[in-house]
Amino acid sequence: MRPTALITGASGGIGYEFAHLFAxxxxxxxxxxxxxxxxxxxxxxxxxxxxxxIPHDLxxxxxxGVLFEKVQELELTVEVLVNNAGFGLNGPFDELPLIDQQKMLQVNVNALTELTHYFxxxxxxxxxxxxxxxxINVASTAAFQPGPLMAVYYASKAYVLSFTEALHEELRGTGITVSTLCPGATDTDFFKTAKAENTKLVDRTMSPQDVAKAGFLGFVKGKRVVVPGGANQSLAYATKLMPRSVAARIAHYVDKAD
Ligand SMILES: NC(=O)c1ccc[n+]([C@@H]2O[C@H](COP(=O)([O-])OP(=O)(O)OC[C@H]3O[C@@H](n4cnc5c(N)ncnc54)[C@H](OP(=O)(O)O)[C@@H]3O)[C@@H](O)[C@H]2O)c1
Structure with a gap:
């Protein structure tokens, strides 16, 4: 019998590539x-x-919970969960509609946590x-620092990283692999959805194929955190060394529309 992988956000971008790799x-x-x-x-x-x-709005x-019930009704079991669905929004925190930011937290944080619990x-x-x-939980290099002009998005990804690292440790030695994928800027619809197409975020992107491949291989190797690409790894390392106030300034500059 073959194991089953449930992939959220499989309709495009990184999730679409994950689907091909897992198949x-x-x-x-x-x-x-x-x-x-x-x-x-x-x-x-x-x-x-x-x-x-399963078409579903998270x-x-x-x-x-509704998605979990649908999977049970179909009498399917899930052996790999890829919590990839997510989106960002660019703009000053008080000017972005609260309802949209609540939906972002619902998808990026709540649905990811609840699906992990259910499955x-x-x-x-x-x-x-x-x-x-x-x-596999998909966070971002945004998880490593505060992100002015995308404050809720960066904070949501910091949650995903912390949550998933904790789970990795809880489940160490059980035969269950728990991995956090932290992509840097990736060439998908993300920036269009986030209204961040005119920011410096898009200056240097990786392909979603390469990002998903790094995530998949990292998962197979049992890695706790996967940062795809040498440049992203160097940036992530540099961010860890600098004061968070400086990291926030840099993120502010990068997140600002040109
Ligand atoms: N692209 C980047 O630069 C980048 C960098 C770091 C991390 N990430 C993370 O990578 C993940 C995948 O994003 P991507 O870059 O591949 O962007 P994308 O091409 O926009 O894909 C996002 C996926 O999430 C799904 N999704 C969005 N809202 C949803 C909802 N309410 N219910 C169910 N599914 C929903 C979308 O499908 P539908 O629209 O069909 O629902 C789509 O399949 C996200 O978690 C994102 O935060 C992206």
């Missing part, structure tokens, strides 16, 4: 996002693999396969 590695797939048409197209691309599409309170029981109960079982 190639022999996993069955459950693909989740709001865009049913894009998920169906991806299912067609993955012909020959067992793929279940921005509503309780949405993770961990399945993952624990699953037998050990020759391919890993566990969780």
């Amino acid at each position: 190639k590695a022999g996993y069955n797939l459950i693909l989740v996002a709001r865009s049913e048409d894009k998920l169906e197209k991806l299912r067609q691309e993955l012909e020959g693999h067992t793929v279940t599409v 921005s509503e309170p309780g949405a993770a 961990l029981e399945d993952i624990k109960a699953a037998p050990l396969y020759d391919i890993p079982k566990g969780i």
Whole structure:
């Protein structure tokens, strides 16, 4: 029997690439996002693999529980959970609508936490396969410093990093792999959604293929934190060494529209 990987945010960008990688590695797939048409197209691309599409909006309170119920109704079990769905918003904190920032926290933080809680029981109960079982949570290099003009987004990713590192330690030695992927700027629809296309964030991006591949390989190796790309790794290291006030100034400069 093949293990199943549930991937949120599989309709585009990094999640779409994760779907291809997990399919190639022999996993069955459950693909989740709001865009049913894009998920169906991806299912067609993955012909020959067992793929279940669940169109679902994770921005509503309780949405993770509803998704868990849908998976149970389909009598599917999940051996790998990839919490990849997420988005950012660029602008002064008080000028961005509160409702949009609440939805961001709902997707980036609450749904990720709740899905982890719901599916961990399945993952624990699953037998050990020759391919890993566990969780990948997608954070960001934004997790390493405060992010003026994207304050809630950076804070949400700091939560994802801290939460996932803690879980990695809790589950060490259990055969469950827990990995945090911290991409730097990646060439996806993220910047369009965040209204950050005119910022310095987009000056240097990695491809979503390379980012997902680094995340997948890091997961297979059981890595706690994966920062894709040498430049991002150097920046992350430099950020750790500098005072947080300086890191915040730099992020402010980068997040500002040109
Ligand atoms: N691109 C970057 O520079 C970058 C850097 C660091 C970290 N990240 C993180 O990487 C992850 C993937 O982002 P990406 O770069 O691949 O951006 P993307 O191309 O915009 O993909 C985001 C995915 O999340 C899904 N999503 C958004 N809101 C959702 C909701 N309410 N319910 C369910 N699914 C939802 C989207 O699908 P639908 O619209 O179809 O729902 C889409 O599949 C995110 O967590 C992001 O924060 C991105």
